[in-house]
Amino acid sequence: MCDACANTAIGRRRLMQGSLALAGISLIGGSLLPPAAQAQPVRAADTPDTALKLLVDGNARYAANQPNERDFSANRANTASGQAPFASILGCADSRVAPELAFDQRPGNLFVVRVAGNFVTNEGLGSLEFGSAVLGTKLIMVLGHTECGAVKATVEALQKGNHLPGHIAGLVTAMKPGIEPAVKKAGTDLVEQATIANVRYNVKRLVNASPILTELVAKNQLRVVGGVYDLATGKVALI
Numbered sequence: 001m002c003d004a005c006a007n008t009a010i011g012r013r014r015l016m017q018g019s020l021a022l023a024g025i026s027l028i029g030g031s032l033l034p035p036a037a038q039a040q041p042v043r044a045a046d047t048p049d050t051a052l053k054l055l056v057d058g059n060a061r062y063a064a065n066q067p068n069e070r071d072f073s074a075n076r077a078n079t080a081s082g083q084a085p086f087a088s089i090l091g092c093a094d095s096r097v098a099p100e101l102a103f104d105q106r107p108g109n110l111f112v113v114r115v116a117g118n119f120v121t122n123e124g125l126g127s128l129e130f131g132s133a134v135l136g137t138k139l140i141m142v143l144g145h146t147e148c149g150a151v152k153a154t155v156e157a158l159q160k161g162n163h164l165p166g167h168i169a170g171l172v173t174a175m176k177p178g179i180e181p182a183v184k185k186a187g188t189d190l191v192e193q194a195t196i197a198n199v200r201y202n203v204k205r206l207v208n209a210s211p212i213l214t215e216l217v218a219k220n221q222l223r224v225v226g227g228v229y230d231l232a233t234g235k236v237a238l239i
Contacts, residue, residue: 041079043136044109045086048223051139055087056238058104063234067104075106085111087139088131090202092118097145097229102236111137117150117175118142119198120205129212132222140206140213140222143236144199145229150175151195158183178202196239199226 045051061067088111089099099105099112111131113124131137144151154175156162164172178201182194203226207217216222227236 040082041084041108043084043086045138048138048220051086051137052223052225054105054109055103055139055141055236059102059234059236061104062102067101070106072107075108079108083108083111083135085109085131085135085137087111087141088113088128088137089141089143090114090118090120090124090128090206091143092116092145092148092150094145094148096231097143099143102143102229102234111135117148117154117171117198118144118202119174119178120202120209121174125206125209128206129209132216133212138222140224142199142202142206142224142226143229144195144227146192146195146231148191148195151179151198152191154179155183155191155194195228196226199228199239202226 045054086109089103091097091099091112091114093114093116099110100107103110111127113127113131115121115124128140132140150171153162153164153168154172157164157172158176158180163169175198178198179194182190182197185193187193203224206213206224208214213222213224217224226239228239229236
């Protein structure tokens with residue numbers, strides 16, 4: 001190749017590289033990645049009613065074993081720069097209950113706080129306040145479940161005066177205010193009734209959690225609801 005041709009080829013390559021740089025496009029691993037790939041994720045729901053519907057519809061898909069297909073690789077790239085969850089879940093630590101699966105939601109949609117017995121702690125409350133006030137979640141669901149070991153332990157401790165070892169006793173102490181009324185009634189399906197009572201008690205605590213959550217609820221920018229997940233069917237019943 002003559003010197004003139006070589007210089008012309010080099011000039012063309014430099015011109016193309018400059019054009020790509022001006023367009024904001026990078027050559028990474030042989031692929032063209034536009035700046036849009038780094039855009040902040042968009043919240044899937046902007047009202048409490050819409051957020052609840054997304055959870056209800058997602059749970060129906062999960063229970064029917066018809067979840068949406070997802071590209072987890074693309075989702076990781078889209079959420080790497082930020083998050084925009086539409087709902088928060090205060091759930092139990094039970095290994096059989098996974099909120100993202102139960103509501104058929106991709107990572108980035110749910111802001112999840114978990115503790116055995118799904119009750120409000122100071123740290124959990126702070127996390128939920130962060131989710132609502134900073135991240136913008138529109139709904140908080142307190143999610144209990146059937147056959148909850150923490151609920152059973154609390155019921156038995158209230159009935160028999162059991163002394164549980166270590167910090168497990170602290171779970172019973174924390175759950176007692178919500179469950180004790182159900183134990184005093186001593187009706188049928190006591191564990192089921194205690195599970196529902198525990199969820200309702202903690203929903204009320206969150207609704208009245210001043211100043212952040214109470215103010216958002218009053219402005220209709222946030223809704224707090226309760227649900228119970230059935231381990232056998234996968235269905236969540238709103239309560």
